[in-house]
Amino acid sequence: MRVLHVNKFLYRRGGAEGYLFDVARLQERAGDEVAFFGMAHADNEPGLTYAEHFPARVDLEPPPPGVRGRVEAAARMIWSTSARRGLSDTIAAFKPDVVHMHNVYHQLSPSVVAACRAAGVPVVMTLHDYKLACPSYQMLDKGRPCDACVTGGPLQAARRSCKDGSRSASTLLAVESWLHRRFRAWDGVGVLIAPSRFLAGVMNRAGVGAGRVRVLRHPVDVDHLRTKEKPGGGVVFAGRIAPEKGVDTLIEAAGIAGIDVDIAGDGPALSTLPRTERARFHGRLPKDELHELIRSAAVVAVPSRWYENQPLAVLEAFGCGVPVVGTNLGGLPELITSGVDGEVVPPDDPSSLASALQRTLQDLDVAHRMGRAGRTKVERHFSPADHLAGLRAAYEAAA
The missing domain is CATH 3.40.50.2000 (Glycogen Phosphorylase B;)
Known part of the structure; x- marks a missing residue:
C-alpha cells in the first residue's frame, strides 16, 4: 500500500x-x-x-x-x-x-x-x-479546562476570549471553525x-x-526499546514545553519535595520557566538519547493542566520500564493505573505532585516493579x- x-x-x-x-x-x-x-x-x-x-x-x-x-x-x-x-x-x-x-x-x-x-x-x-471541537485546540479557558465550545459551538471562543485572553485572536479562530463547519470542509x-x-x-x-x-x-514498538535494568534514578519530564504541559508546576513541586528534575524538550514556554538548582534543561534530544535519559529515571512526570489525548511520553516511559506520575485529565487516567504503574494526581497542585514523586522515589525497588508493570501493559495492549x-x-x- x-x-x-x-x-x-x-x-x-x-x-x-x-x-x-x-x-x-x-x-x-x-x-x-x-x-x-x-x-x-x-x-x-x-x-x-x-x-x-x-x-x-x-x-x-x-x-x-x-x-x-x-x-x-x-x-x-x-x-x-x-x-x-x-x-x-x-x-x-x-x-x-x-x-x-x-x-x-x-x-x-x-x-x-x-x-x-x-x-x-x-x-x-x-x-x-x-x-x-474547540477552536483553540486545547479545551482551556484562561488556563482552566473548559468545554464551552464542545456543548455550545465554536463561537463560544469569541465570547470568552479564550485564546491567550485576546478577543481578536479568539474571534479569528472561532470564525475559522464556524466557516469550516458551515461549509462542511x-x-x-x-x-x-x-x-x-x-x-x-x-x-x-x-x-x-x-x-x-x-x-x-x-x-509502542518495544521490540526496539530497551527497558530499564535496575532500580534507581530521579525524575524526568520529556515533551513539548508549552504552558498546558504544566512544567512550571513540576519545577515548583521539585522545590517542595527537595528533588531534582531533568527536563527534555523545547517549546514556547521554555524561556518563561524558572531556573532553579533543582531543574536541569537538556533541550530537544535525539530519540536514542531521550530514551537513555528516561531509562536513567525512577519516574517520569506528566504534570499536564489540559485534557491530554494519549501522550506518547507515557507510553515511551512504560516502554522503557519507568512508571509515570500524571494528572487526572483527559486520556491520562486511561493509561496510568495508580499503585500499579504510576500515580494520578490533580492538575495545578504542586503539593500533591511533590508527594506522589516523593512516594515513588522513597522505594526504588517498588518504582522499578511499577515500571515493569508499565512495560507489560504496552506489550499486551499497545x-x-x-x-x-x-x-x-x-x-x-x-x-
Whole structure:
C-alpha cells in the first residue's frame, strides 16, 4: 500500500510528529511505501521527496508583523490555495492509495482535504488534539479546562476570549471553525481516529464526525526499546514545553519535595520557566538519547493542566520500564493505573505532585516493579502489529 502522510510540521516537534514518523517507519517495515507532505520549514527531516511542492512556511505564534501579513495568515488558515495545489501535485506524483492526515490546521487548512477529494483518494485523519471541537485546540479557558465550545459551538471562543485572553485572536479562530463547519470542509475525511476514549467522547458530544470516529490507541514498538535494568534514578519530564504541559508546576513541586528534575524538550514556554538548582534543561534530544535519559529515571512526570489525548511520553516511559506520575485529565487516567504503574494526581497542585514523586522515589525497588508493570501493559495492549491492523481497517473503511 502507498500511504501519504500529511502534517504541517515534518520534524519531531511534539507528540503528533513523533507518532507520524514512528508509524511511517512501522509501515515501511511492513512493506508499505510511504511519503510525506507538509509545510516548508528549515527543521524538516532531510531528503523529503516532494519538498518542492510544499507551501511556504508561515509562523502564527507570534502572528506575522504588519496588517498585510496578518490578513494573509488569516486567509491561509481558512483556505490555503498553495497547500491544495502542492498536495494535488504530490498526489499526482506519488499516487497514494490513501492519505493519512495528522495536524493540518492553520498552516495547511482543510484545502488539503479538497485536494484529496478532487483526486479521488480516501482520507483518514488521526486526531492529536481537540481542534475540530474547540477552536483553540486545547479545551482551556484562561488556563482552566473548559468545554464551552464542545456543548455550545465554536463561537463560544469569541465570547470568552479564550485564546491567550485576546478577543481578536479568539474571534479569528472561532470564525475559522464556524466557516469550516458551515461549509462542511472536513466532510471529505472518511475516518477520524481518536487515540483515547476521552477524545472520541468529546468529538461525539460536539457532533463532529458522526459515525466516522473510531478509537485506536497509539502503539509502542518495544521490540526496539530497551527497558530499564535496575532500580534507581530521579525524575524526568520529556515533551513539548508549552504552558498546558504544566512544567512550571513540576519545577515548583521539585522545590517542595527537595528533588531534582531533568527536563527534555523545547517549546514556547521554555524561556518563561524558572531556573532553579533543582531543574536541569537538556533541550530537544535525539530519540536514542531521550530514551537513555528516561531509562536513567525512577519516574517520569506528566504534570499536564489540559485534557491530554494519549501522550506518547507515557507510553515511551512504560516502554522503557519507568512508571509515570500524571494528572487526572483527559486520556491520562486511561493509561496510568495508580499503585500499579504510576500515580494520578490533580492538575495545578504542586503539593500533591511533590508527594506522589516523593512516594515513588522513597522505594526504588517498588518504582522499578511499577515500571515493569508499565512495560507489560504496552506489550499486551499497545503493540505495533495491532495498531497497523487497525490502521489498515480504517484505510479500507475510508475507501
